[in-house]
Amino acid sequence: MDLLDPLLLARWQFGLTTLYHFIFVPLTLGMGLIVAIFQTCWYRTAHVKWLALTRFFGKIFLINFAMGVVTGIVQEFQFGMNWSDYSRFVGDVFGAPLAFEGLLAFFLEATFLGLWIFGWDRLPKLAHLASIWMVWIGACLSAYFILAANAWMQNPVGYEMAPDGSRAELVDFWAVLTNPVALATFPHTMFAAFMFAAAVVIAAAAWHLSRHRDVEMMRPALRFGMWGMIIAFVGVFLAGDQLAMVMVETQPMKMAAAEAAYHTVCGADASFSLFSLGTPDGSHEIFSIRVPYLLALLSTHTFDGCVEGINDLNAAYLAQFPQFAEQLDGSLPFSPIIWVTYWSFRWMMGFGAAATLISVVGLWLTRTKAKRAVPQWAWRVAIWSAPLPLLGSLVGWVFTEMGRQPWIVFSLMLTEDGVSPTVPGWQVLTSLIAFTAIYAALAVVEFGLILRTVRKGPDPLPEPDDGSGGPGSPAESIPSTVY
Template structure:
């Protein structure tokens, strides 16, 4: 039975599933830490009870999500030693450096200041306490940057040399690793997409209560706040995504060609973008498509008359470049340098389409609630269901990023099949895959129930007098400890 299993494919499935599951929590943590900090800032500046209530409500959701993100994230590091030991041995000197910095600097800052924020409500002056949530948000962003720098090395390796004697890659410039152009654009793109997700979570929570005519003043403010966060972040996602596409074309041209399923090189009007396409079963020929002329050229080059290399030309170039005499790590066993075309093609479109849907829902919501109006109940229902769209867009975006890199584990340096652990049998990987899937599935149920319970409970009862007393640093706030 196990003889037909492929350890490489199973290891890829395991890492892909655990990473996708972990990334459900990451963007919500990144986005909510920032938006909760803004809510608390508004309360500190205005003293209005509703903003204290919203800070407390969404702060609780943030804490639940943060805890679950830590639990699921720990597994990621272990997988490098479990299933990808060849990769860890060969590239660990470079890849491990930003991950070590993330643990030693960013995570400790997060853990410290989040504790101060949790337990400091009735013990610290309001402005000092406010600093703790901003420090948590900043540490979360720093953590994200180090992790994205590690991933950017896999997309566009730089800052290293190959030690032929020891048979491994060694770090030459940590600055080069941190200033990788892919990381410099992946970071704001990820931050903006995370704010979109957090914004829609706030929108959905507010819509659930408004649909039931509960906490109208607080939830209308939360709804409008989430809508503006979502729309402004969407603009940031679009701008940074376009710039990231240009860098991607320069560093990984095969990924851009696969994103359009473009087998022949093209330029100008011929470098068109297909909104929808049907092809032959092997994907090598087009039967029908709906296309926008020049758009692919713009996405890939930033202008309308640039050229985009096709899959066949790139395949020939890569064959000559990476399948020479000394190609043990850089030539796939089947000699194919193209990723799975249909996955890359549709992931690129779903990533964009789901983000656009989230923005459109926010635009409609902004119009329906203008001037403090109450939106129809159907609009609130749509807003609740639309909460998942930025999350799905982010997960699919990572599917595109990682699947589009295949067959490379580190582009131009090591193929995926060369990075797997040689001594781990397929049956062992299968068992751990099943166990992780079951455990993560159970955690998903727990996470969903905890967050929905907190969201449905709504804001705590805090009067304007209590909020004003908490807002006044000269007041003995210990008697309000039960409020917090």
């Protein structure tokens, strides 16, 4: 293996920077909704604890939003630096959703975020509430346009090849926006984002409650986060079920690789393996623990359905894409790295299920009629479980992108054909090291700011006799300088 291979280094750099950027994306999407809900509770009830929670988690939201913008800019640089051939091939199609993301969704989000930050003491209460909801809607639109662009790489639609075959040309933008993969991926991503934001709320509330601080505010925040975690997990499961159906239809190799199913199986043989070992070349299974019928049920919603195997699909692709087969090596050239897809698929589900189980136990321990105080170990578990939904989302994206290999655009372009042909490996390595160092420093800053905000806690509640807490009261005039 050539350590200065431009393709290898470019893939590592894009993978690392993308996953790092995605650390901030789900928290922005989920925390924006939570802040909007808390502010709505304040608007409807005039209870000042909801105002304090809005401002407290609003600070975390703003810190994360700013860092997400900074890290997201680097993503587009890489298309021109390391993936110029890919950019030329997909530019006509990719440019449309990315342009809408920047010109429509991001500007909508940024404009109303400015109104929300500086409008506490300037806007009417309802208008100020509407601004945070518009921020969240803008974030959702931004996420959808980006997911639509990514979905085109998984399932190309709405395009025609140029007469010389050098690039894909957009002919139906609506088809790109309504790509079945995008429609299934969006709710799955949004529910997963809310799980992570709920986990952050749970961890922050648990930290204060374990120290008997701000109990009046943090107890409802904790219960809200736990119920939100459970509801979001149900949403992730249902949306993931639909996504699996679409995946079987559009990318059957990815589904086969997720199960390490080397041969086509039907009915009871289409079982789901909880654990599996294969041969070193990844062509055969040695040992596994399986649940009968489950894979058929997940893939086809029937107990007698069939799931195509890796070997059979590889043979079909060899016949369907002979022009690409000549470039690929190995006994299964059209399959991804099996152990990566197999385990990332299970880690994705396992991390989410573990976080949800912790919330279920937490709701029981913190119920109103509980006869015993919550033990300290339970608070520690709640605090340290915060990264679990994020880890699930990250390995989920590893599965999504690695499961598409060896394609950078499924059925149209191999990953090795998308790399910049004139950029030497040492230049890619230099930028990889620089980005990694910068991102490490930004991670320290991000974590430090959020940790300091959490430890400081919400601003003290106003005294009952100071006139605060109701509509038209001084509590409505919150100086923007608190941010």
